[in-house]
Amino acid sequence: MADWRPGRAPDRHVTVDHRLSLDALAAWPDIPGLEDVSGVGRYRATVRLGRGWTGAGSGARLELGEVFDTCRVTVNGTAVGPVDQVTGVVDVGDLLRRGENTIEVEVATTLLNQLRTVRPAEFGAAQRQRYGLIGPVRLVPYGRAVVSGG
Numbered sequence: 001m002a003d004w005r006p007g008r009a010p011d012r013h014v015t016v017d018h019r020l021s022l023d024a025l026a027a028w029p030d031i032p033g034l035e036d037v038s039g040v041g042r043y044r045a046t047v048r049l050g051r052g053w054t055g056a057g058s059g060a061r062l063e064l065g066e067v068f069d070t071c072r073v074t075v076n077g078t079a080v081g082p083v084d085q086v087t088g089v090v091d092v093g094d095l096l097r098r099g100e101n102t103i104e105v106e107v108a109t110t111l112l113n114q115l116r117t118v119r120p121a122e123f124g125a126a127q128r129q130r131y132g133l134i135g136p137v138r139l140v141p142y143g144r145a146v147v148s149g150g
Contacts (some may be wrong), residue, residue: 004039004111006118015039025137027068027130029113036128038114043105043133049098058143059093065109066134074104093142107133 010021018034028034028041062073064081069086073080076096083090092103109131115123 001034001041002036002039002043003034003037003114005114016049025133025135026066027134028109028132029128029130036113036117038109038111038131040109041107041132043107045137047096047103049096049099049101051098053098055093055096055098058141059091060096060141062090062092062103062107063136063138063140064088064090064105064133065136065138066130067105068129068134069107069109071105071107071133074106076101085131092139103139105133105137107131 001018003018005014005016007013018037020031022031025043028037064071064083065072065088067083067087070085071083071088073083073090073092074090075092076097078095080092080095095101110129112123112126113131114131116126116128
């Protein structure tokens with residue numbers, strides 16, 4: 001996660017990297033040490049599709065659940081065209097392959113949570129926002145039988 005913080009001059013910023021392994025998705029304010037972080041978070045998972053996955057006549061939708069604020073998705077290093085920001089759903093079927101697939105979701109936030117701490121006179125009364133990929137996230141197959149063991 002790239003945490004954006006003010007720099008020494010008004011037109012400068014500092015980026016602090018946070019690397020976390022999460023057992024479950026949570027809003028950033030619910031993760032100790034990230035309560036007032038603003039910036040860009042990247043979530044990565046690997047999904048293995050068995051021999052039954054051919055891609056022909058089938059696909060899958062990635063349902064992100066709750067996401068705050070904007071996001072974009074890549075599958076196996078290729079950007080997926082836009083995520084529906086209202087439903088949090090994107091079709092990823094044409095990018096999935098048999099075997100291991102890496103899915104990455106990048107979430108970019110506003111700066112409000114950080115501004116609450118660095119400029120409290122102006123932003124301190126603002127309510128902390130629930131940034132991040134909160135989920136639940138599901139990969140939902142469609143079309144012919146697409147998932148089998150092995």
